[in-house]
Amino acid sequence: MASLTSISQSHTLLKKPNFTPSIPHNLSSSFTPRDFLFSKTQSFKLPQMASRSYVVSASTTETPRKRYPGEAKGFVEEMRFVAMKLHTKEQAKEGEKEVKQPEEHPVRKWEPSIDGYLKFLVDSKLVYDTLESIIDEAAFPIYAEFRNTGLERSEKLAKDLQWFEEQGYAIPKPSSPGITYAEYLKEISDKDPQAFICHFYNTYFAHSAGGRMIGKKVAQQILNNRELEFYKWDGDLSQLLQNVRDKLNKVAESWTRDEKNHCLEETEKSFKHSGEILRLILS
């Protein structure tokens, strides 16, 4: 009988690029993140970051399970992996989506307007108000883990809108992209915690990455370089983000693989809604 055998997969896993998810270049297509998750029926090559050596025991005939991209580092890395693929190359270097919408062009080429930016800030505030009240009310106990993370944006946005008002700008009412997204978040939050957590992660982490780039560029172009409160955090942002990553990883440890996949599959909706709100800047 064979003893423990260490099987190195490196000849198939470490060559680059060997991970070629097929992502139709259209957000409204039938694509779901499951398309580039490992499935039993799919011959799938893992990306470099997920490579490892399997140890199989011939005596138990146990087949090692392949890991999902990012899985070795924790569930946040899985969510990040799916999110990065849904960017365009122009938005982030890990992106793979084809440019279809105005906000998918490089931010440096944007031509924002104050009116459009105000609509974006108003709709963003509605979304953050909604996320933060859902977390406060905690319909599911896991939501309470994400109270007072320091990432909250609602009060910061209120200050920014007050500043615009003091400058003589009329603050618009929330528009359809923000209202639709807020309604959707409320709807899923009390019946589908995995989907809700996906939106929570994507909204706060997107803002800390691409969101800040956008804020800086728009400030240069139309706000005389004024840095809005929306882009300021009390404390060290990278530490605040890390604390939230740790909590998200912990929460997801109790999820089944199906629940995790369900959460990952929600990423596309998060991009769709946030993309519609971002587009307001260019309206």
Ligand code: HEM
């Ligand atoms: C103009 C639009 C956008 C731009 C320019 C942009 C750009 C970026 C960049 C440069 C990064 C950092 C990549 C890195 O770590 O090297 C990033 C990360 C990320 N983006 Fe976006 N992004 C945009 C829209 C979005 C949207 C709509 C979402 C989803 C709602 C999103 C979700 C994320 C997430 C989850 C990360 C990972 C953050 C982290 O690891 O901390 N992004 N984005």
